[in-house]
Amino acid sequence: MATLLHIDSALFPQGSASRDVTAAFVSAWREQHPTGRIIYRDLAAHPLPHLDAAAAAAGAESPLRAELAGELAEADAVLIGAPMYNFSIPSTLKAWLDHAIIAGHNGGGAESPLAGTPFTVVASRGGSYAPGTPREGFEFVQNYLEKLLTGMFGAEVDFIIPELTLAASQPAMAEFIPLAEASRTKALEDAASKAKALATRLAA
Template sequence: MATLLHIDTSFNGDHSHSRAVTAAFREVWEAEHPGGTVIYRDLAAEPIPHLEAAAYYAGNTAPAEQSPEQRAAFALRAELIEEAERADVILLGAPMYNYTIPSTLKAWIDHVFLVGRTSVTEHPSLAGKKAVVVASRGGSYREGTPMHGNDYVESYLRMALGTGFGLDVSFIVPELTLAPHVPAMADLIPLHEASRTESLATAESLAKELAVQPAA
């Protein structure tokens, strides 16, 4: 049975551009997998705690040697890791906040990053799985724009998800999302609308494409 792990992080609810695109992907994915399973986490509505020492060091300690505090702290890490390992596709909404990812998404990555299991091992348990990242942003950071080089979302996630976990990562980038709300960006509204249309179409086509590919 195919499994999709869908994680949203935007705090903008129904007004979120990243959520609109992840929802478009999920709708097509579910249509292609009528018997499939979706594991959903809304990290804005129900954030997970940032990784603390007990949970971190428990990952490097044999279960029989863990303290009661470590065992309790590691339970969430184990749950999040197992969700990722069960998934055939991991769908992440990653809007740009202050040039990088939401702290809630960083917390998820920190919990799932387990040396010797999901990363820093010859055969990471997530290696080869498909990951789709919807990296929306208020402006544009493409080559030739004034802000080119100041995007730390895609570069970081390529390292953390691709190099760190061994995931096969694809990015969908809805941009200029602030154009309808910032008077100085009014001339960019047509570009924003084109980007949104393209992103929704890409999400739908990618969901269909991944549906016919064998799981890792």
């Protein structure tokens, strides 16, 4: 029985592209694992405190950090909703990462006990920051999380990227609505297919 750790960080519970796609992933995962376990954290509804000196010094002896690291240790796979806010990740997600990553405990690259754990990140964004676009150099969500999760955990990291999510609400982006709709459709399809493939792989 596989365990999925699901983290959402989008501010709004409704109308969130990242939440819609993580929900599609979870739905497909449940189809494969109807009796499986899902550990869920909504970092917008229940934000964590910023890492302070006491918690940093305590490491795995901090009750909160031990709890978060324990959830990671229990997970066979991790799903993270990471919308782009001001070119980077939500501060709530950064707080979770700061608490959950504990050097000498689970942070250690290839030597980490989490090495090889599959992480799926839904990195939604209002515009396009794909290679070759004018704002390529402003993309600090995918680049950051890939480096962090592979560097600290030795994780296997995969991304689903619904983009141009602001096209329907911003008149200046109206011409990009068809591309936004296509990106959303592909993201939802990718979420379902990747969840099923991953669940099947872990059950083997």
